[in-house]
Amino acid sequence: MLKKRIIACILVKNGLAVQSIGFEKYLPIGSPIIVAEYLNKWGVDEIVYLDIDATINGREPNYRQVESVAKACFVPLSVGGGIKSINHMRDLTRCGADKIIVNSSLFEQKNLLMDAASAFGSQCIVAAVDVIKSDNSYLIKSNSGTIDREESLINWVLNLEKLGAGEIFVNCIHKDGKKTGFDIEILKEISDLVNVPVIGCGGMGSPQHVVDVFSGTDISGAAIGNYFNFIEHAPVILKSYLKTNNIDTRIDTEYDYNDHPRNMDGAIVKKDASALYELTFTYHEPEII
């Protein structure tokens, strides 16, 4: 069976990596390049870079920044935000993007997805959809949540698959920054419906939430934004917790937190005194690639 993917999201607003809460409140994190550098060191499987104010400000992607992020990034990098044409996509791949994420422009240009898939191959194209739950039904929004769309979610997702999307990235606005866990209901429905890999985003607040979403749905990757900025080695701590819950992910960091006790949410707690007492330290040869 394929390993599940842990995907880190870098949301960029005005050139600055931000935390997003409900698509309306943004807190400043810092340089996207340094965020990428550390996510990479901390062993995430993929990095998603989303320029969230490019489309609403009518701006093209920030190619220079994407290039710097790509330099700090040794895992697949997907780039989205402000992409309106095949040329934008080509320029981004030249800057080091491995995959292209399209969302808002698909509503205006019905052929864009098909053209992109035939130009670059489906494996390079991720179709993203922003979903909001209201009164027990799911609606689509676009342009960073500023425009309501009429399309029915199910038809739209089926359509994306048919037009050649290699992956579908589902971002739940009502879960964004809430730390209450993923929206398992809709992620299950979508991942059961389509045959391409589905990535779920929005709501991660503790390692247990990721266990819940992988056990409750067939999504192939969980995308996590804010949480990875909160604690040291967050992705490694998450992956070793998934391992103890029999969810298989790639772990290739030199440290793995496998012998740390956990609390109920999956956060690490202190090792017992004898384990600490027996610890010995050795010299670590620096790794040069």
Add this chain to the structure above:
Amino acid sequence: MKYCSRCMYPENHPLNLTFNQDGLCSGCVVHEEKDEIDWGEKENDLKSLLNSYRSKSHGYDCIVPVSGARDSYFIVDQIKNKYGMNPLLVSYNKHYNTDIGIKNLAYLRSYFDCDFLMQTVSPDVVKNITRVTLRDMGSIYWHCIAGQTVFPVQCAVRYKVPLIIWGAHQGIDQVGMFSHHDNVEMTRKYRKEHDLMGFEAEDIVDTILGITEKDVQPFVYPNDIDLEKVGVRGIYLNNYHRWDSKQQHENMIDKYSYKSQLQTRTFDTYNDIDCFHYSNLHDHIKYIKYGYGKITDHVSREIRLKRLSREEGAVLVKRYTNKKPEYNKLFLDWIGIKESGLNYLLDKHRNPTAWHKGCDNEWIINDSIINYIPDGYSNNKNIDFDCGFRITEPRMKTLNDRYTLIGRGYEDE
């Protein structure tokens, strides 16, 4: 330049700001949480976290970094006396010590009866490193911050004490980088980007000035493998306690005779009085770089805590921003350069968002919050808005005006 509609922060804040639709900065938005959070619940979270780190083998329960100033008394009082932990106090010697700071630290150790470790790096190495950081980042304070932020982590690994307890997270307190609900912890990433201005210890090895890898070891972050083995975590007390530095210091003045002192470039008489340069040259450098100084931070903090109005704040900013720093000569003699040399190096680090050059090659500030003081306020010199910061009776009649590298560390009177 864009400014927050409530506090005094400009958009070029080095820790970065976002603004909401009402023009409120992220720092003010996150600060509002302080009046909404159920702090009793937060305290329970802290208690259960601390309980899970209590040592069952009579060792230290946690590490508390202290300087003697900046809420050191308050943090130790909380951890040791209120929560009954057995902390190991650790301190990086910043070399620019004032007498009052040395005394405050000595009394801290005496009153709280804790074990204490201090790292004093060779002065020659510190001077050499400061020459590089002054040249490359325009900072006289890199070694202090690098040392303060890494020595506790090195101790945590070395002594296998996995919990470090810090005071306020500056990213939360100043710019609202995180919400209090995020319970954010210490990371190497934050340290590199925001504390160290992007330069880690390994980056300042310099063959021309003769700085070797051995010299920078005291500033090198422990290896990830060792951090994982011990399970080091650093938590911030301001995620669990409604942080009010002024109130906290005043409690410490009443309870443990913490000593305060007037400062040159701010009305705050409590924070950072342990250093000759923090509120002088270091703060002046901040102004040179970004067009605003520590006074803007202090005024913004007091506005958010509703002890100052925006207009009063602007008058205070005007009063202190251009005050000439004192004790520059101490630093120049210590490092061995002339004032003109210092100015030459600093001019290279002026931020173009804040400064431009005039026709006579002079530096002109682009904009300042001072320009927006309402009429009638700016000229009123009689208004005294000091927010009631207290000045305590000094312990000694005369104070040394030289650095004290190591002073008497314990008081038994």
